[in-house]
Amino acid sequence: MTKRNAYTMRDVARLAGVSISTVSAVVNNKGIVGPDLTAVVQKAITAMNFSPHAGARGLRIGKTNILGLVVQDITNPFFVEALRGVEDEAIKHGYEVLVCNSNDQPDLELRHLNALYTQRVDGVLLATCDSYAARQALVRDRAPIVFIDCVPMKAEVNCVVTDNYDSCYNAIRYLIGLGHERIAVISGRLVHSTSIARVEGCRKAMQEVNLPVLEESLREGDSHIESGYRIGLTLFQSPDPPTAIFTLNNRMALGILRALRELQIPCPERVSVMSFDDADWAEVFNPSLTTIKQPTYEIGKAAVELLLQSIQSASDETTLEPRQILLKSTLCARDSTAPVAKS
């Protein structure tokens, strides 16, 4: 490798003609070294292109300055945007981020979690793909953790999520306001707390106006494009198709749109389409897509803030009540939703 010539503090100390601890003090800005000596040391450092060995430091101080982030599906723009929030906030506080994609596989998620523990990350941000699994136990006596997007069932944990219930309640109200009565809802897998909360919000809105909650038009997908597509096809081959569809994530909306296109069903003339999650392409689409926009970047940012507090209190040996942070979404009304057609 062109010889891994990693210089050490000893090398720097030798070159600068000082002791190791002086170098250490300079590197860490302890402010106890005289200005002239500091200058000498600095010069030696830049001359050698020295950079302290993070692993060694971590070993010594019991802190790696690394955060772990595990997401369900990095292919989903939602998580990418959250990742950006996480990274920006992390770097601001001097942390690196180890990113893991569990690809919706609980066992892979677990493996990642273990790997993160092995790395002794200072904390982990988890968008779990399985709310029922006892993540809590896995994490106990390990690193502080904050959940994103999807929280474990029946557990008091630190988390930051969109107000899924309210968002969906509003979404359905919006469709109802447009005159729709036959509304299909396509959810992600119901093992996700997120999906459950969203479906409940939808139900509430429908019940409120005494709309029959059609069980057959509440379909469970798996958050991927393919499933939206398949469900879309069957939905429109039924005798009495819905006049509006609300997909509970953006990937499935893409699938629905594809099905509509293939079946040559005009949107919004024959059917209105609305989706949870905004995306870059949503407003460029033809017709542009009505969406519920989550404060995705902010979720990542807030999650890191919460995690950092949690880490702090852990090292303080103080106890912090788990906090649930709920962020509000925005309804972006565009062209894919329209008043129901008279027939």
Added chain:
Amino acid sequence: MTKRNAYTMRDVARLAGVSISTVSAVVNNKGIVGPDLTAVVQKAITAMNFSPHAGARGLRIGKTNILGLVVQDITNPFFVEALRGVEDEAIKHGYEVLVCNSNDQPDLELRHLNALYTQRVDGVLLATCDSYAARQALVRDRAPIVFIDCVPMKAEVNCVVTDNYDSCYNAIRYLIGLGHERIAVISGRLVHSTSIARVEGCRKAMQEVNLPVLEESLREGDSHIESGYRIGLTLFQSPDPPTAIFTLNNRMALGILRALRELQIPCPERVSVMSFDDADWAEVFNPSLTTIKQPTYEIGKAAVELLLQSIQSASDETTLEPRQILLKSTLCARDSTAPVAKS
């Protein structure tokens, strides 16, 4: 934090009633420990939920089993897909991946690179946002590196990229085959080797059929949606607009599409649109978008393989010739491109 009770090998050794080195041997599958004793140790390990401290091990063996990945813009699906390839391949070989987003800022890129060095990653994968900067020097005597997508100018380095030149040559040939003569090309910033190679491919194809290479229709964007949009607007307010547009990345295609939509210019009737980079939404769009699809996942995968070889040879003290791996793309002909309209 519920007390950071990280158990150490000593704890395990004590519980198992053996010495530390025995535990170490078991953990590392040295195959020197008797089966019965091994079982005892294993039991102690699982009982304590022990996991070796990666940092300490890294310090000892001079290897962290961490790879660094720096991308220009994590918001671009291209890099996400590459990231997936990287992660999958990395995990297969027991590596973790530290992901950094430089956000197209050279100074941030540099900062990330330094941070990765501080972490003593075993190697780095870099999608640089500035081909001209002397990354080579920065990296010398540090970690092995392989470049992705964008390579430094005039430097022999390990890299894996799409065959940009050929891909674009073929793309333009395709448009020409459709009868187009006024073709606009919208490139990313010309500081990227990638953009340069692509533009050259386009030029070549045009020159070959004696098509005037209209400098005014070769526009430099910055790879973001906004720039595609702005360029699209001005392009169509010119007296003699192009009959075909080829954007050199998918974000800008989205911008063009938006401009077209706003200007109510029908595609492909009045103008054909084609884009480098495929995306999920490309085939669902209306009209579906003709694209050049890069083997993105494979790029990430191949890059890790190359990097691992490089790391290996570095520790062997053997010298390896830098390798340039060129991957082929695919032209996905869809509905946004059509024969030029007679007028």
Added chain:
DNA sequence: CTGTTAGCGCGTTCAC
């Protein structure tokens, strides 16, 4: 203010 020393958790010789 500066230098010396001990030890973080682990892997690796060496004796046994």
Added chain:
DNA sequence: GTGAACGCGCTAACAG
């Protein structure tokens, strides 16, 4: 086969 001692690079006490 197994166990004791050393050191990877660094920080934090303490002594000067």
